[in-house]
Amino acid sequence: MQVAVTRRAPDSTAGPAWIPEERATLAEMIASYAIEGALASRAEKISGSIEVGKAADVVVLHQNLFALPTEQIHAARVLLTFLRGHEVYGDDRMKD
Numbered sequence: 001m002q003v004a005v006t007r008r009a010p011d012s013t014a015g016p017a018w019i020p021e022e023r024a025t026l027a028e029m030i031a032s033y034a035i036e037g038a039l040a041s042r043a044e045k046i047s048g049s050i051e052v053g054k055a056a057d058v059v060v061l062h063q064n065l066f067a068l069p070t071e072q073i074h075a076a077r078v079l080l081t082f083l084r085g086h087e088v089y090g091d092d093r094m095k096d
Contacts, residue, residue: 001029001065002073010074026065026073056085 002010004024007017017023024032038048047055060080065073081089 001026001033002070004029005070005073008071026070030065056082058082062091 005026007020007023008015035044035048038044038046047057050056050058058081059078062077062079065076068076077091078089079091080087
């Protein structure tokens with residue numbers, strides 16, 4: 001997501017962006033991973049958005065991506081992952 005938003009390598013903040021007119025917004029990138037991905041796989045009736053009756057595939061991050069500088073999106077840590085409403089990953093640091 002960070003590369004699409006900044007059009008730079010994750011480890012580089014210096015220098016010009018690659019084809020800056022092709023930058024996406026963070027909101028566009030989140031949508032592309034969620035509802036747009038579901039639409040592309042023709043699964044929009046069961047996934048892609050948080051709605052009653054849908055699959056409840058959710059990732060919880062340790063920070064709000066919109067509050068981070070765009071050059072730090074890559075540093076957001078996954079705390080929890082749910083697949084079909086069941087926890088499939090939990091960061092052990094959350095259990096302290």
